[in-house]
Amino acid sequence: MSNKKKRKTKVRYKTFKKVDFESWLNDVEIIINNINMAVNNINRIKSPKNEEEKRVVSNEFFQNYLSQNVYIAIIEFDKLLSSSKIQHLSFEKLFNKLINSAYSHDMQKLFRRNNEVEGRFKDRKDMLGTINAIKAEKEKLKRTCETINTLRNKTFAHTDLDRKKEVLKLKDLNEISAFVKNSFKTMKEVFFCSYSEIENNSMNVGSIINIISASLKD
Numbered sequence: 001m002s003n004k005k006k007r008k009t010k011v012r013y014k015t016f017k018k019v020d021f022e023s024w025l026n027d028v029e030i031i032i033n034n035i036n037m038a039v040n041n042i043n044r045i046k047s048p049k050n051e052e053e054k055r056v057v058s059n060e061f062f063q064n065y066l067s068q069n070v071y072i073a074i075i076e077f078d079k080l081l082s083s084s085k086i087q088h089l090s091f092e093k094l095f096n097k098l099i100n101s102a103y104s105h106d107m108q109k110l111f112r113r114n115n116e117v118e119g120r121f122k123d124r125k126d127m128l129g130t131i132n133a134i135k136a137e138k139e140k141l142k143r144t145c146e147t148i149n150t151l152r153n154k155t156f157a158h159t160d161l162d163r164k165k166e167v168l169k170l171k172d173l174n175e176i177s178a179f180v181k182n183s184f185k186t187m188k189e190v191f192f193c194s195y196s197e198i199e200n201n202s203m204n205v206g207s208i209i210n211i212i213s214a215s216l217k218d
Contacts, residue, residue: 016101038073052213078152
């Protein structure tokens with residue numbers, strides 16, 4: 001038997017360009033909008049305001065719609081929170097690139113321009129404090145992240161016969177939703193000093209519940 005130690009393969013990062021970061025921001029903003037819509041719908045269906053609404057949301061249609069929104073939320077959350085190599089848009093993958101990559105000329109120019117604006121990243125060292133703070137916050141939500149990943153891998157993306165029943169509480173769902181939105185907002189603001197509010201879809205499931213429950217009172 002060979003006594004040679006296996007060498008760890010060192011990850012080589014390509015030069016990180018401003019366009020790479022802008023592309024990540026655009027893609028992740030779509031994911032977070034999907035999460036926001038799904039979480040809002042889940043909260044509304046699971047929180048009826050009166051007896052009429054309880055009758056409405058207990059209907060098979062709304063229970064099926066609830067399941068669909070849970071599916072959307074789990075799949076989209078995992079894209080941002082997983083440590084898997086297949087999830088290219090995760091916060092972890094972005095942070096590894098920002099910390100370890102060489103920066104292109106336009107990224108260096110962005111840092112130099114940021115020196116003139118209060119509250120924005122001035123250099124790599126300045127950025128590390130914020131990244132570490134986001135990582136620490138995510139560590140507090142580790143159990144929720146693990147539950148999401150298990151649900152994604154064993155229930156929604158694949159159906160494992162030996163899967164254990166995992167439950168994601170509404171409180172945990174709302175906490176992790178707030179975390180991804182706040183983390184995204186921070187990363188966009190400290191680099192580009194701009195942030196568009198997450199969409200709150202006006203014609204969501206709540207509007208439909210309101211209309212149907214009102215008709216039951218007539």
